[in-house]
Amino acid sequence: MTIRKVLLVDDEEDIRTIGHICLSRVGGWETLLAANGEEALRLAEAELPDVVLLDVMMPGMDGPTVLARLRTNPATAHIAVVFLTAKVQRWELGHYVALGARGAIPKPFDPMRLPHELRRILGRTA
């Protein structure tokens, strides 16, 4: 699939800054930022990004909850979601996929490779 617009959701401002530069300049994509779950749901519905890069642990609404809410809204149900999380264990990856995510990218990530990783994950048969 072709990526044009990416929504990055992370409660850490610095990570949003890094992510923005990385996704827009290295990936060449239009990049939207959200600092929490509510903001993410609002932006996703309004902007309909191709993919949501979603932090797992956030205060308030956590990543899996945001994913579930995206899926229950017909307008956003089709949007691909990739988790951005602390060290990925195999069973966790399986768990995220079972929740309906396309994959997971471990933190800390290499920003020069992040867009490539994202493309790789989304390039897989849906």
Place this chain on the structure above:
Amino acid sequence: MSSRIECLLDEHATRELCHDVVHEMEVGLYLYHLEDPEDDRSLRFIGANAAAERITGASASLFLGNLIDENFPGLREMGLPQAYADVVRTGRAWRAEQVVYGSDRVLTAAYTVKAVALPGQCLGVLFEDATARQRAQDDLRASEARQRALVDALPDTLYRVGKDGSLRDVKQGAVGPAALAQRIAAALVDPPGVGDVRVFEWEDRGEVLEVRLVHAGEGDMLAIVRDISERKRSERRKDEFISVVSHELRTPLTSIRGALGLMEGGVVGAAPAAMHELMVVARTNADRLVRLVNDMLDLDKMEAGGMELELSALDAAELADAAVAGVRGSADLAGVRLRRVARPGLAVLGDRDRLLQVLTNLLSNAVRFSPPQAIVTVTVTESSAGWVRFVVEDEGPGVPRERVDDLFRKFTQISSDGARRRGGTGLGLAISKAIVGQHGGVIGLVPTNGPGATFAFELPATAARLEADDPAVDDLFGDLRAAYAASLPAQGDALAASVRRSRADAAALADALAIAHRLKGTAGTYGQHAVSEAAARVELALKDARASLDADVAALEGAVAAVRRAVSLASSSRV
């Protein structure tokens, strides 16, 4: 007649025995003869035993044949000769405590004296140095008091253990808890031997007790029970602290690593060469911090017993290949050659990611410590006990003897100068040991005569059939596999070329075997075409090599067979 002789012989034997006893006993003995029953001055000294000389410090030969007053002046003032004569006359024994006596011949001491009548107007005077005995008793009492004080001061509870495991508190005399007694009774089925200590932990209502069962001489068993709850709690607090700190470090590290990566990558504009160099330094060290945090979390998880293994039957050779592939990049950078020698067909039951972590760790250590042009070899064999053995050898400086013992402890570096500079976290071997241990295996440094270090670990072999990967996981990594499959013919070509070029030196052969083996393991996933094409090329190369070289024929045949099997597997499975 004969009975009389026996009787005499018997009497003789008895006398001999008496003589021996008298000579050996610890009590001093003087013998007197009362020549005139009416005169106590006529007591004549006729003998002594060895103990008497030892106790008085005076040789008996000085006294022999003399009258009592000649030998021991001053004794008469104390009334002893008079009492002795009475003993001979009446036949009744006489006894005195604390007879303090001394002369120019006899050591001054407080003696305990007992006089007994002997046949033929004779007298035996038995005596001991009461001072010495008193001292010995005092010493014993003092030592008991000291031990008692020591026992009382110990924070531990001491129980004397009955044969049935019943417990009696040594300090208070109270009976120990029944549940603990039961546990100890169970341990007594196989009791510790002399000098042995059996240690186990026992939990009771949130309290953790450490019980040491020791053999305390002659059928006696002691249980030393220490409350280690506080220690356990503080260990837990420490572990939680490490865990929290590590997690908290991860977030800022993500930002630092990310920012450095973007700058280094020139995303926000090209930096001057020197600045770029500094960015590389910063980014490299951020990576190292990330590794350290990951290692700390790993170890933390393992020590808390939270490491869950995902067990499956693993091809040992394929595992080694994957590990070699993982460190290929850093080996190339360091100019170190990697070699892999494996007996095909060996399988272990284990967690692939975790075992790969162990192998990768050993290999990257080996690469880190290798000089350029050196070879690092990973060997997979079967040990004599039927276990699968992985050996990683390098040609580096080796491990200094004094470091061998604590090599597998946390934050241990193999060499004080090198390892930190070389980017190690000091946790790799501790983690490896935990992982191998969790698999029921053992890991260690193999003593070698030559230079270099040789690490090895062994895992129980499994006869289980190698199963195909989980289809879900297959899909997940499908593209990666597809890319890999697509690269197989090229790999075969490259390999064939390298085999021809190098005239199949051992390393290339090992690589060929590795590829052939990998093909075998993955034929089902990649489909017939790619596999057979690659396999054919490898096979051709191997045949070439075999024809032209004195290579290990058996290994080659194994490789060729593996390739054939891979091809047949591929043709029988989905495309």
